[in-house]
Amino acid sequence: MARHIEDEVVYYYDSHSTEEDLMGETSFHAALMHYLVDVLTWFFHERACAIYENLNFYQTSNPHEYPLAPDIAVIKGVAYQPTRSWRVSKSGPAPHVVFEIASLETWKKDLEEKPLKYARMGVHEYFAYDPHEPPLPKSSSRRLFGWRLDQDGSSMKEMPIGPGGSLWSPYLESWLVPDGAMLRLYDHSGQVRLTQAEAEARRAQVLAEKLRSLGVDPDQLL
Template sequence: MQPSGVASPVRRGRRPGAFVVHDPAPEEVGAPVDWSAWYLTDEDDMGESVEQGEIIRILLSCLSELLAERGITTLYCGGDHFFAWVRGEPLVRVSPDVYLLEDPPPPPRPKMWQTWLPGHRPPRWAVEIVSDDWKKDYEENPPKYAQLGVRELVIFDPEAALGPERRGVRVPLQVYRRDADGAFVRVYRGDGPARSEEIDAFLVVRRERGAVRLRIARDAAGVNLVPTTEEAKRAAEEATRAAEEAKRAADARAAAAEDAKRAADQRALAAEERLRALEAELAKRRGG
């Protein structure tokens, strides 16, 4: 109850949210949860397609470069590993395509992260790349990751990114984020760039040689891209070559200047010698 004489502060925002089950069937009250609809078996988690694998490879590489350039060593970036969170139900799990894990235990890494075990924790950031069963990815992934305890979930739909004519109700990018009251809120839905608080960068959907890729950018316009390790290595090699070429050009200019100075000195010396010879000849004639 508001104390008498105290005005309610004027605030703007959403109402608090929580997971509540209204009016369950009588037989469901107090009954154990049937988790089987959320089971993810090894067979269900089939290997990714070639295209999906390339998206994952590039994103992981960019993420590694981002961590390296910021000097961050306490985060582990991985992909396609199981995370289970219900003790006694090891098949209730997800397998993010890309994830960031804070303070992981030392190697060897477990075959499956189980958050009830010491040192096992949910990823702080996860990316799911939408498969052929896009409705399942859209509808089931957010509540699963919400229960797992992920701080931020990115859902990338390559098919929707190929063009408006292929979308329907689908979108290239969705971002879900843990809010102050613990609610898992979809904070972005669109074409991107979309800001990620957990990696303090922007997610950009790009066409590269006819395919779509999810890239990381340092700026909101999505122009200043974080390179992959391969791109960073190539850029460093090109910078080294450019520096070496600039040094060779500078050395060549210095050598040419030295040659020109030497030639000028020789011409000056020859001129002096001719002058002395001329003066000697004049002196000889005057004396004669």
């Protein structure tokens, strides 16, 4: 118990704002972040997978370390647990996948500085997306950017773009496809990955159509 208490670090930025905390969040940013979390949560709901929004990630025991706080972090093989922050190696592994959603204030850093920072933390895949209408200046030619950790783990290489600006993510087992203000995930057969609400609505629709084909009015069963 004493050793456990000694290992606990009270990080300054767990109770004080970072620069990112002080920035406003556009409706584009908020809508896409919540949508992606819903899609990923449903896709992995039968597997151990922790998905966090804006969680502070640390790499040392220095209480004044400035954290990395991706908009979305996906940690496979780990069950979700409520936590104030995450210390890589002590709390668990580095995220397998992180997302940053563009803002005018952070987009330059997202594209130019974050790939190396996430590589040093051990992140395997990093995706950055601009949902704004019109797109921000640095993403006028495309909205989606992706990087993958090198085999030696020292840096990240930008992923080659597929048809329609898409990228394949082995860790998410999905194609990431730009769709204006939204970023969609598709499986290998071209089926879009759904949120739980969308999946349940689709199942209800299929059942209703089946009942109608049998001459039963599903509305009369309610």
